[in-house]
Structures are given as C-alpha cells and as structure tokens.
Amino acid sequence: MAFSALAEQSVEDNPQTLSLSDSPAELQIANRTIMVFRAVLMGEVPAVRVERADAAISEIMRDGGELQVTLQPIQKSFIVLLNGRRSFIVTPKDVDPLEQQSTEQTAKLAAERLRQVVEETHEGRTLSAMLSAVGYSLAATLLFVALLWSIHWLRRKLYQALPMLMQQKARDLKVGGAQILDLRFLYTLVNRLLDLLRWTLVLLLAYEWLSFVLSRFPYTRPWGERLNSYLFDVLEYVLQGIVRAVPGLLIAVLIFFIARGISAFAQRLLKRLAYQSHSVDWLNEETLQPTSRLTSLGIWLFALAMAYPYLPGAGTEAFKGLSVLIGLMVSLGASSLVGQAASGLILTYTRTLRNGExxxxxxxxxxxxxxxxxxxxxxxxxxxxxxxxxxxxxxxxxxxYSRAVQGTGYIVDTVVTIGYDTPWRQVEAMLIEAARRTDGIVSEPAPLVFQTSLSDFYPEYRLVAQAIFTLPRPRALLMSALHAHIQDVFNEYGVQIMSPHYLGDPLDAKVVAEENWYAAPAQRPATGEGAGAGDQSTNKS
Incomplete structure (x- = not known):
C-alpha cells in the first residue's frame, strides 16, 4: 500500500484520532521552532508526532560529527532526513492554510531550520565560538554603559543651561508688554519632556543591548532574533499605519479647510444682511451674534460628519466604543442642556429681552x-x-420697564392707598410733586397718576414716571428717594398716608366737600377744561 493511502486509511479507521488533528503541535529543537504538525499520520496525532521527531533528532545529534540534512520525497509528502535517518515527515495537511506554500516549500523551510539548529549546536560545543560570543557581549555591555553615562552627562549639562536659555527666550515672547510664558511652568514642562526623552533612549538602548547579547549565544539566539523582529515589526506597523493614514488625513484636512472658507463667507454674508438689508426682519444687530454662532456650528458639525470616515482610526473598535460612550453621555445629559439652549434662542429671536433693559x-x-x-x-x-x-x-x-419708554431709560412706579376723605386731586398733585423733586426722574414725558382700584375702605393710586437710564444711580436708590419725597410732600400738606379699615359706620359721612376738591397743591383748571383725570364735574366756582 502506498504511503499517502496508508495515512488516509489510518485517519478513516480512527475517527477519535481525527478529532484530535485539529490541535496543531509545535516541534522545537534547541529553543528554535522547526515545524508545526497539523495532520494525523498513521494514527499519530500531532502531539505524538512531535514527541517522536524530538526523540529521533536528539538521538542523532548526540552521536556528534558532521550532520547532513536532506529531503526525500514520498508520494505527495516529504521525509526530512538527518544523516540519512528519518527525523519527521511533512504531509500536505501539515501546510498552514493561511500561507500560500506548497508541501515541498514547507518541507524545505523545515529542513533549513533543522540545519540551522545543527550548526548552532555545533557552534555551542566549540570553545572559540563561545569565547568570541562572550567577548562581543562584554564589548556591547561596555558600549551600553558608556552610552548611559553620556545620556546622564548630557542631561546634567542641559539642566544647567536651560534656565538661562529659557529666561532669555521668554523675555522676547511678549504680547502687549505682557509675558506669554510663565518660567516656572515652562521649566517644569521642559524637565518632564527631557526626562521622557531620556528614559525612551535608555529603554531603547537596553532593548538593543539585550537583543544583541542574546543573539551571540546559540541557545538564546532565537530570543534575540524575536526581540529584533518584534521591534522591527512594531516600527513597520507604525510606519505602515502612518502611510495608510496620510491620504485620509489629507482629505479630512481639505474638508476642514473648505468648511472654514464656507464659515467665513457665511459670517460676512450674515453681517451684510444684518447691517445693510431690511428685508430680513429676524436678522439684526441683536440676533447677528447667535445666528453667526449657530451657522458656524452647523457648518463645522457637517464637516466633522463628512471627515469622520477619513480620520485615522475611525474604523477601529476603540474609536467606535468612544463614539458610543460620547453619544450615551450626550443623550443622558442633553435634555436640560437642549432645553436651556432652545429657551435662549427663543428669548433672542423673539426679542423678549435686550441688554440694558x-x-x-x-x-x-x-x-x-x-x-x-x-x-x-x-x-x-x-x-x-x-x-x-x-x-x-x-x-x-x-x-x-424699558421697552415702552421714550429714548433711553426705564419706568418707575409706586402705589399708595389713602382714605376716601382725602381729595383725589390733592393726592395726585402731591404724588406728581414728589416725582418732580426726585433726581433721575424726567419731566418729559410727565409723571402720571392712575387710580387703579376703589377698594372698600380706600382708593389705590399708582404713580408712573420715567427714569433716566444713563444716570449713575441704581433703581433701588431712586425708588428710596422717591418714597422719601412722597412722605415729605404728604407731611407738608398735612395728609396722612394710611389705609383705614372701618369696624362700624362713622358718625359723619366720609366725603370731600366740593370747596375742598382743589386743596393745595392741586390747581383749579380754567373754565371749560376738564378738572383732572376722571373728573367729569362742571367748574362751579
């Protein structure tokens, strides 16, 4: 029976062994990987094949001498021979499916690795080679120590020269006579950057020293090669990532430049519409600033959405997770935030309030x-x-209080309640006199008095006047002065400021005789004119 047919028959006759073939096993000799077995061969799973190959190779290498590694084809497989004796067999099913290699190429690669192990084993048994490795390691160690001392010396020199240098440069960096940089924070920042650079160089030198020393000795040489390959793989990965990210980054930068240009054009357009055009009622000097901000925000958000797929790392799981986290935070905390912003826009565009009112x-x-x-x-x-x-x-x-006034200013008002036995004309005249005496209340438009209520026991009088907005006097002080003048005027004319409440009918009717209607300081109107606000009687004097 042929070899390949025998291998296939063994697999078919032993289904339990077939299930174990899914677990590849790695053959390592002298700390170096030779071959990864994936197939079941003549009833032996990969782990058993590794044990047999390890035992066969170790037995042959113990004999010493010049060892030759050769290949012998058998059907579709290859036997790797060491000094003419079988070491292991490479079958088509042992080929890594991820690598596009033939069975022969896989077998040649395994034979080359085994040949390298044989040479390194011979080197490890040679005294001159080991002494040479020790010498190179000592030389590398001395160079490593010298470089570390150089870094320390250079760091000390920089620390001595930096304060004076930074002080000189910081003096030149001024805007409007004010120094931009604070030397204390700048010195701390530079120190930390230098420490970061120093430790980076120390770690790189230590990494390279360890890799070089390990590569000098046959047994540790695979570790040194892995360290070198790992460092180069990382550098290659970083460089490839940078190269791959450059086109997308250029497109994103181009999108942001276009957005910047559109935003600047929109700002200028809105400014012209606000100051030169009267056809857009909602756009004026007051709404220009929030409208410009909203327009810029919309443009930049659209640009960010367009540039997002081109940003480096936009397709990674970490970037997606960060986007989900930010979206969750915004959705949880944006309800009140959006409500406040919407209210601000309503106040701005409805012109409910203005600065200075x-x-x-x-x-x-x-x-x-x-x-x-x-x-x-x-x-x-x-x-x-x-x-x-x-x-x-x-x-x-x-x-x-400022929207209905003439010019710049605001409305002041106050309320008093006086009994029905005091002439209303006298009360109105006294309130207007008190307003006239108060600094900060203008004479044009003239103060007005309104009878806002006729309660059960007293009428209610409201004094309304306009105050000067530009006068450097808070409204509280103005109202205090107005109330003081009202008391003075009422005291001068013998009128009590009180709101009577009756417990029973009075003996005399609480009415004002007609001859007292125009008690001072009230003035009797000319014949044919109205007698005052709400006065419908005829002048009989």
Missing part, C-alpha cells in the same frame, strides 16, 4: 447685563448680579 422676571427685578445661550444675568438695584436659567424666564411672566 430694566425688567422684572418673576420675583427678580433688575437691569439685563448679559444674555447667553443657557443663562441670563441681571443686576439688581442693590448691586446683586442674578443668573437666571433661560427656561425659567420663558416659563414666567416678564415685565419690561
């Missing part, structure tokens, strides 16, 4: 100092700066 938002009252995307700041009359969320502003009633 005096407003009342809920229980808070003051001058708008800053309108942001997420919050709005107002300064109260007491000098406090309040930061209000935009969502709170859109969800509450906002009173704007």
């Amino acid at each position: 005096y407003v009342r938002i809920g229980e808070h009252e003051g001058t708008v100092t800053e309108m942001g995307m997420f919050t709005t700041r107002i300064r109260t009359g007491l000098g406090e700066v309040l930061t209000l969320p935009n969502s709170m502003i859109t969800g509450t009633v906002t009173k704007n």
